[in-house]
Amino acid sequence: MNTLDAGQADHVMAAFPATIRHGIYRDIIVEMAQVLAQHVRVGVPGAKARDVTDLIDTYLMDLASIAVTNDHRGRAIKDPSYTARAYNAYKAQLAEHLAEDSPVRPLLPADKGAAGVLGDFAGLTASVGVNNRGDSIQKPAAPEQTGTGTGEARPRLPQSNDTESTATPAAPTPAAPAPATFKLGNYEFTNLNQTDRYVEKAMRIVELLDEHGTIKEFVGDRPVRITLHVRTTETPADVHDRGDAGVEINLASYYFEKYDIGYVMGMLAHEIGLHPLASANTKIPEEEELYAGMPLLVPGLETLKTPRFMNTEGAGQADHVMAAFPHTIRHGIYRDIVLEMARVLAQHARVGVAGAKAKDVTDLIDTYLMDLASIAVTNDHRAKAITDPSYTARAYNAYKAQFAEQLAEDSPVRPLLPADKGRFGVLGDFAALATSVGTNNRGDSIHQQADAQ
Secondary structure, eight states: OOSTTOSOHHHHHHHSTTSHHHHHHHHHHHHHHHHHHHHHHHTOTTOOTHHHHHHHHHHHHHHHHHHHHTSOGGGGGGOHHHHHHHHHHHHHHHHTTSOTTOTTGGGSOOOOOHHHHHHHHHHHHHHHHSSOSOTTSOOOOOOOOOTTOOSOOOOOOOOOBSBOOOOOOOOOOOOOOOOOOEEETTEEETTBOOOHHHHHHHHHHHHHHHHOHHHHHHHTTSOEEEEEEOOSSSOSEEEEEOGGGOEEEEEEHHHHHHSOHHHHHHHHIIIIIIIIIHHTOTTHHHHHHHHTTOOEEOTTOTTSSSOOEEOSTTOSOHHHHHHHSTTSHHHHHHHHHHHHHHHHHHHHHHHTOTTOOTHHHHHHHHHHHHHHHHHHHHTSOGGGGGGOHHHHHHHHHHHHHHHHTTSOTTOTTGGGSOOOOOHHHHHHHHHHHHHHHHSSOSOTTBOOOOOOO
């Protein structure tokens, strides 16, 4: 590690064991651990031995992720084995500062492996993504209304002290310039930061949507407006069909910036194909009314001693559950949208479209399969999939087998199917999401309006 190019130089100094800063930080932790252990021994309400373990685990992961990444800590997910090795080395050093009979010693965390590191990142994702509404923050009370007014804000009148004063009208504020738009055919990015990198990616997205026959037919001649937003806990994308007024797509800037094109098209295939495009099918309402409230088996988990079910009742979104159940019209429409997009991406890679690569197809299908698996295993409370990574992986692989059945033996898509996923793969996906949301999520791809003069 090196203070040059570090996230923060003082972090690197704290992670290097020979520095004064490291010693101060370590001793603060040791003293806090002793206080927590004392609280447990004397029976302070709510105190538990695990508090000491959690404190030290936080300290060790802090040091390890700083050291391995030079304090660009989102990158630690890419080196989980090295991060774990550094964690265990820092743990051994901390243990050297504990007396043999220290009450803290038996409460040291266990050695960490790569899976433990990935699990920590996945836990961070769940914390950021589930009910992150600021419940602990006091909301200011609405001001009490006085008199018999209607609740409208009253104009503030000029005040005087014996002498009459005249209010000077404020100069009108010049209107802020509208954000630059990027248009290609009937597609428009409403607020794109038009650097070469982002323009090229926007063009690829538009080209792929326009070459997808089913989506093209759904859109017709209507305008499609894509707006980028800085998002954290919200869904990475949503789509609204405004009828003749067009289609509105909202897309998280971090997803646009950091995820390769296959993942982005997978997200858009969900938002367009699973929602407004599928909902236009007139047979769906009757079918989904019949399935409403019915326990539906989760693919891949049918043979468990206690099989797992999904159900529109209690689901995050009922239409998501309907799309995850393989026997519905909505599932078939969503699957076929993804399959057609896979063929378009594969064709782009074969003919050498600039920036196109075979992995785009794999990423698209991976997004689709993880979408279905996380919906089915959690009844569309998807952050909970982190608590069932093995079951999520089994569902993923079952959906993959079903998808493969739709491919001809000589299909160019077949060799590009993703590999079967295991529990570590699921945890890695969650950790990657946490890194994307938590690292430099500033809306760099969004056009910033110049300050008014």
